[in-house]
Amino acid sequence: MLTCDDVLPFRPSRVLVCGVSGAGKTTLVTRMSRLLELPRYELDALHHGPEWTPRPEFLDDVRAFAASERWVSEWQYTSKGVSEILPPRADLCVWLDYPDRLVRARLWRRTLARSILRRELWNGNREPSIWRLATTTTPEENVLRWQTKTRDVWRERMPGHEARFPHLTFVRLGHPTETERWLGRLGR
Template sequence: MHSYNEPLPRQPKRVLVAGVSGAGKTTLAGRIAGITGGPHLEIDAIFHGPDWTPRPEFLTDVRSFISADTWTTEWQYDAARHLLAERADLLVWLDFPFARVTLPRVLRRTVGRRVRREELWNGNREAPLRTFFTDRDHIVRWAIRTRWKYVELMPQFVNEYPHVVVVRLRSQREVEEWLRGSLVPAVTG
């Protein structure tokens, strides 16, 4: 894995951003796309159909998007992970302290979306806050339940996809420093 302050071996063209719900994947992916010049696809937007049902066209849409030379998206949804990883050349892993950073973020985001009745994808909105107690897959409960997922996935990812450079970012400070300098590849002579 590359450190946040270590230059990349090459300019990334196809970038994945990994992390648990609330880590800031979509925000960072958008910022990376702005630097690399490729499009950003919020993968949630093509996964969720009306009433939170998975869209049957999801994998077709993923394949279409990743056929381009340059792109950035979030690395999620088990059905798409392999397709995404095969085409990627960089994976940025947001591995922030869960209780101190990620959990408060997912709580603020969820409550804010619900209070504003913000439409997300295909007419969907956050569920009523009381469903935290009744829905096993409520986004906050999901974040809590899956908080160790990437710690388990990353060693396997590194072995299975050696062509993908992995950068692990453990704080917002590391994110900012990496975006300012390390996203640019080292110059070789």
């Protein structure tokens, strides 16, 4: 597994970004899309239909972009079958393995801002009200509880992912400063 100080030995054309909720996957996907001139696919937008219902076309949409030669996306929805589609096609996986306190604070800020501003996210959906966030206890309906439930998933699964996808180059970034340093080198 590479780190922020390692030189990437190739120019990637199919990139996955993984990490716990709040790590900054979508933000990094957007930046890498611009930097590498790759089409960007946001899995949340493909997954969530109106009223937060899963779109039946989700996996078909993922298969369609995965079959193309150039893209960047988040690696999430692993229980929905995404791990059978995207990693076999990707050539680079960037793992945002940031400190728990940092990603927790980021997720709180993002969630509260979205809730207060009532900003539309995907397909007409909005973050629940602050009251609903405070009273909803199921992780599947509350992103803050979801993050608590899943915060160690990538750390536990990464050795298995490396073994399962030996063709995939993995880069582990342990802090936003490492991400900035790595992106600076990638853009050269």
